[in-house]
Amino acid sequence: xxxxxxxxxxxxxxxxxxxxxxxxxxxxxxxxxxxxxxxxxxxxxxxxxxxxxxxxxxxxxxxxxxxxxxxxxxxxxxxxxxxxxxxxxxxxxxxxxxxxxxxxxxxxxxxxxxxxxxxxxxxxxxxxxxxxxxxxxxxxxxxxxxxxxxxxxxxxxxxxxxxxxxxxxxxxxxxxxxxxxxxxxxxxxxxxxxxxxxxxxxxxxxxxxxxxxxxxxxxxxxxxxxxxxxxxxxxxxxxxxxxxxxxxxxxxxxxxxxxxxxxxxxxxxxxxxxxxxxxxxxxxxxxxxxxxxxxxxxxxxxxxxxxxxxxxxxxxxxxxxxxxxxxxxxxxxxxxxxxxxxxxxxxxxxxxxxxxxxxxxxxxxxxxxxxxxxxxxxxxxxxxxxxxxxxxxxxxxxxxxxxxxxxxxx
Amino acid sequence: xxxxxxxxxxxxxxxxxxxxxxxxxxxxxxxxxxxxxxxxxxxxxxxxxxxxxxxxxxxxxxxxxxxxxxxxxxxxxxxxxxxxxxxxxxxxxxxxxxxxxxxxxxxxxxxxxxxxxxxxxxxxxxxxxxxxxxxxxxxxxxxxxxxxxxxxxxxxxxxxxxxxxxxxxxxxxxxxxxxxxxxxxxxxxxxxxxxxxxxxxxxxxxxxxxxxxxxxxxxxxxxxxxxxxxxxxxxxxxxxxxxxxxxxxxxxxxxxxxxxxxxxxxxxxxxxxxxxxxxxxxxx
Numbered sequence: 001x002x003x004x005x006x007x008x009x010x011x012x013x014x015x016x017x018x019x020x021x022x023x024x025x026x027x028x029x030x031x032x033x034x035x036x037x038x039x040x041x042x043x044x045x046x047x048x049x050x051x052x053x054x055x056x057x058x059x060x061x062x063x064x065x066x067x068x069x070x071x072x073x074x075x076x077x078x079x080x081x082x083x084x085x086x087x088x089x090x091x092x093x094x095x096x097x098x099x100x101x102x103x104x105x106x107x108x109x110x111x112x113x114x115x116x117x118x119x120x121x122x123x124x125x126x127x128x129x130x131x132x133x134x135x136x137x138x139x140x141x142x143x144x145x146x147x148x149x150x151x152x153x154x155x156x157x158x159x160x161x162x163x164x165x166x167x168x169x170x171x172x173x174x175x176x177x178x179x180x181x182x183x184x185x186x187x188x189x190x191x192x193x194x195x196x197x198x199x200x201x202x203x204x205x206x207x208x209x210x211x212x213x214x215x216x217x218x219x220x221x222x223x224x225x226x227x228x229x230x231x232x233x234x235x236x237x238x239x240x241x242x243x244x245x246x247x248x249x250x251x252x253x254x255x256x257x258x259x260x261x262x263x264x265x266x267x268x269x270x271x272x273x274x275x276x277x278x279x280x281x282x283x284x285x286x287x288x289x290x291x292x293x294x295x296x297x298x299x300x301x302x303x304x305x306x307x308x309x310x311x312x313x314x315x316x317x318x319x320x321x322x323x324x325x326x327x328x329x330x331x332x333x334x335x336x337x338x339x340x341x342x343x344x345x346x347x348x349x350x351x352x353x354x355x356x357x358x359x360x361x362x363x364x365x366x367x368x369x370x371x372x373x374x375x376x377x378x379x380x381x382x383x384x385x386x387x388x389x390x391x392x393x394x395x396x397x398x399x400x401x402x403x404x405x406x407x408x409x410x
Numbered sequence: 411x412x413x414x415x416x417x418x419x420x421x422x423x424x425x426x427x428x429x430x431x432x433x434x435x436x437x438x439x440x441x442x443x444x445x446x447x448x449x450x451x452x453x454x455x456x457x458x459x460x461x462x463x464x465x466x467x468x469x470x471x472x473x474x475x476x477x478x479x480x481x482x483x484x485x486x487x488x489x490x491x492x493x494x495x496x497x498x499x500x501x502x503x504x505x506x507x508x509x510x511x512x513x514x515x516x517x518x519x520x521x522x523x524x525x526x527x528x529x530x531x532x533x534x535x536x537x538x539x540x541x542x543x544x545x546x547x548x549x550x551x552x553x554x555x556x557x558x559x560x561x562x563x564x565x566x567x568x569x570x571x572x573x574x575x576x577x578x579x580x581x582x583x584x585x586x587x588x589x590x591x592x593x594x595x596x597x598x599x600x601x602x603x604x605x606x607x608x609x610x611x612x613x614x615x616x617x618x619x620x621x622x623x624x625x626x627x628x629x630x631x632x633x634x635x636x637x638x639x640x641x642x643x644x645x646x647x648x649x650x651x652x653x654x655x656x657x658x659x660x661x662x663x664x665x666x667x668x669x670x671x672x673x674x675x676x677x678x679x680x681x682x683x684x685x686x687x688x689x690x691x692x693x694x
Contacts, residue, residue: 057515057518059523059621059622061518061523062522062523062524062525065522065523190666190667216665216666217665217666217667218661218666218667218670219666219667219670221625221626222626222666222670223617223626224419224423224657224658224661226415226419226422226423226658226661226662227419227658227661227662227666228661228666230412230415230416230419230662234412246525246618246620247525247617247618247620247622247623247626250525250527250617250618251616251617251618254616255544257534258534258535258542258544259535259542260535260537260542276524277525279524279525279526279527280524280525280526280527280618281527281618282527282529282533284533285527318522318524319522319523319524
């Protein structure tokens with residue numbers, strides 16, 4: 001190894017260290033994966049305690065770390081601007097370590113010992129299901145869930161700020177049919193999110209006169225897709241709508257590329273794909289891949305651009321601000337909750353929940369957002385983007401905010 | 411008409427599994443230790459190739475370096491940890507598990523948990539008629555045949571191989587005949603690890619680098635070694651071919667979710683009715 005590349009490696013690992021350091025700087029580590037960020041300077045009022053339960057270690061840490069970064073950035077911002085209702089925010093961060101049983105213990109500590117006023121977090125649906133009872137029923141706290149998910153979460157006091165199947169399909173599927181073709185193949189991982197999302201997407205395909213040529217679910221850790229790719233190729237598929245997740249996803253994308261799927265005019269659609277997912281496959285393999293999310297780096301409203309720059313300056317590029325990992329949802333969760341506390345002038349659960357029911361923010365990543373009253377889900381802009389040379393270009397913006405269509409009164 | 415892509419899929423999957431299992435098979439059959447850090451040796455091999463790419467060194471150089479790097483790490487680990495547990499195989503197994511955990515979480519921290527694609531030296535595929543053949547998968551098939559051949563010759567035709575087999579079958583007699591079994595064990599462990607490193611390096615373009623790249627292979631590798639029979643390297647290779655063929659072949663006929671379970675059911679039935687493994691008729 002040349003001296004130059006050794007220097008490069010050194011600077012590489014130093015940068016990595018700095019990225020974690022940026023998250024934890026100013027925080028007090030309490031051991032066992034607990035951290036506190038105290039408000040700077042002296043305040044005349046007691047702080048409002050905001051609890052975050054995020055995966056900072058384990059496989060989902062890739063999504064949890066940017067969420068924690070956003071949370072810290074916002075808490076510091078809010079404190080610098082005088083806090084909420086005259087009180088500063090004190091941030092409690094628990095590492096849920098991609099481990100549901102451990103998470104329940106840590107969240108219990110958060111709601112009982114630390115007695116936080118609100119909990120934001122949980123990334124996978126299995127994590128949300130594991131911790132929601134502890135937060136809402138045992139802890140009597142408000143809970144905000146930031147990640148895109150399969151919908152159908154209608155628990156009282158649980159507010160969802162990520163995109164739902166309706167938001168990721170209603171504009172996206174018609175765009176795919178118009179710009180690629182009408183023959184859809186669904187290839188997913190075998191768990192709840194792909195099954196539920198696909199059920200919705202299939203409905204939209206059929207309503208628009210498309211055809212479903214095949215559907216296949218594989219074990220989440222499967223890393224061979226020869227059989228599925230062969231079926232896709234022989235059935236004349238136009239669009240492969242995939243809900244596979246890593247580690248299977250890059251293998252599947254590569255095998256489709258090698259089979260000549262794109263060369264033949266086919267397109268891969270995946271609503272899990274964002275800028276941070278881009279490193280997973282080479283640019284040639286993802287060329288033409290389409291995704292639909294609430295934010296992309298290419299969104300050109302000034303607020304989104306500024307937010308991205310600020311985030312990148314603070315935390316670097318390794319774990320970027322991106323939509324599919326829940327970090328834009330975390331932004332909305334904190335800011336919508338802030339708006340609700342301001343409106344209600346209190347931090348009592350019922351008062352804040354009543355204000356959250358119709359809370360609204362005018363700015364955010366990808367635009368403003370507002371809760372649809374009575375549903376505890378957010379209405380927001382959605383963007384369709386296509387990968388080109390390893391970057392996403394926006395090709396379609398929803399005509400105004402898209403409705404979440406969840407938990408509607410019957 | 412579908413026979414050619416089907417056949418290619420199965421053969422390439424067999425090659426990948428044989429390559430992945432060989433290192434585990436060497437250590438299991440020659441030393442009697444189930445190496446739970448096997449998946450992480452694959453990972454470190456893969457990470458070496460990624461480092462090469464990140465520093466603009468051609469990936470094939472990284473692939474050649476991978477076995478050296480992993481072999482060297484394994485040698486150090488054997489000297490300071492594993493050799494203390496030869497008398498107690500269960501403790502040895504648990505110590506390798508701990509080593510694996512440290513390696514995996516270390517790499518995860520370095521990668522920030524992200525996935526990274528690594529380019530193969532050969533990209534894309536060539537077409538024969540309508541059938542696509544992935545160039546890199548073809549290369550892996552060739553590499554597997556070469557590695558199998560070299561390993562076989564090394565263990566059966568050379569003096570080193572003789573020492574290894576002597577140390578396995580009768581350690582006291584080997585020591586009495588002036589063979590340093592201590593060194594032979596260290597070298598065998600390093601060799602097995604180096605094979606895993608090479609496999610990881612060759613496989614990473616297919617799977618994209620991530621901290622958990624070795625995990626799916628660990629359980630299936632054990633399955634392969636059990637099916638093949640613990641006592642022989644040839645058995646491990648045959649067992650790996652068996653597992654690889656079914657892992658890729660069954661989804662062509664039945665739902666992948668069922669196929670995943672069926673591979674294990676078949677393997678368990680096999681081990682039940684043929685506990686000494688596939689290779690028993692060919693062994694002494």
